Amino acid sequence: MRSIISFELLKNLQDRGLLFWMLLLPILFTVLFISVFTSGTEGVAREQVILSIVPGYTVMFVFFIIITMIANFIKDRELGMTARIASTPLPAYKYLLGKWIPYMYIVFVQIIVLLFFGKLVYDIPLEQPLFLLLISVLLTFTVTGIGLVLSLLVKTNNMGIAMTQVIALGGAVLSGLWMPIDMMPSFIQTLSKFLPQYWAHQALQQGMEGSMQISDILLPASILFIYGFIAFTIAILRYPAFLKMARG
Template sequence: MNAIIKLEMKKNLQDRGLLFWTLILPIVFTVLFISVFTSGAGGTESRQVILSIVPGYTIMFVFFIMISMTESFIKDKHIGMVARIASTPLSPYLYLLGKWMPYMYIVLTQIVILLLFGKLVYDIPLEQPVHLLILSVLLTFMATGIGLALAVIVKTNNMGIALTQVVALGGALLGGLWMPVDMMPDILQMISRLLPHYWAHQAFQDAMAGALQVPELSQTSLILSGFGLVGFISALLRYPKFLRQAKG
């Protein structure tokens, strides 16, 4: 498993496209949308916009890691790597874990950098750093867990990109990452509470302001870890079919 982790990390560190998806694009979007929505707004309104956009766009862009995850799994399947690994004593559980862990490192680093960017450029508060760290780890687990399931389900890179857009952008729209949930129709507010995007966004905002209580943190932790665990279990259940489709 360690060899798989090292190989996957090496490939990702050499991938310039990953740098674009994880850091450059979210920073550009954050700066652009903050400048647009704070133009002409008062100090209090501008502050509220910033405190919503920085965590909102951080959450939205962590899901774009699924593009790299699907590409990696599809490539392994087509070049015969999956079949060769299946012929070794390494279990499917350890193979998936070895492929999964490097992306967790990458996403956690992404979240930390984007929050530090918000702190340095927009002076966002980080009043509960321990709570924010816990939320960052769980957000990482959730997003990459869903990505792991997607990676063994999709058959083409284009399908992976399309479904990533649905999860990231659709979830951002319905989860209140683009506009306050209170401004959405009642039916959309109900839908938003079914999505991990909503719970992560609310918890990050509260933790940044120093208002996240332990019961709310526990509730959000269960929701995010639940989505991640469902993703991992789905990947394990789908793996046999993924292996049958592998070359060799």
């Protein structure tokens, strides 16, 4: 399993396109939309906009790792790598963990870099770093867990791109990542409570402001963990069908 983790991590670190999707594009969008939405605003109003956009776009863009995960799983399936590994004594869950863990590293680093970018450029507060760290870990677990199960369900790269866009962009709209959730219709506010993006965004904002209590973090943390756990469970159940589609 360690060799799979090392190989996958090295392969992804050499992918310059991944660097663009994970860091450069989110930073560009963050700067652009902050400049647009803070134009003509000052003081507290400007700070609130920035405090919403930085974690909002961080949460939105971490979901784009799913495109890379799907592409790599499909490539391994079509090249026969999946079948060759399945012929070894390595258990299925260790294979999936070996493929999954490198993306956890990547997404976690992405979240930390984007939050520190907000701190350095816009001086956003990071009042409760331990809570922010916990939510970042759980968001990483959830996003890559969803990516893992989709990688075993999706049959083509184009389908994977389409589904990722629906999840990332659709979830961003419905969860209040683009605009305050209080400004959305009541039915969308209700629907947002069922999405992991909403809970991650709210928890990150509270952790930045320093307004989160231990009791406040239990619900978003539990929801994020449950999403990730269910996704991994489905992936384990789906793996035999995925293996049947593998070349070789």
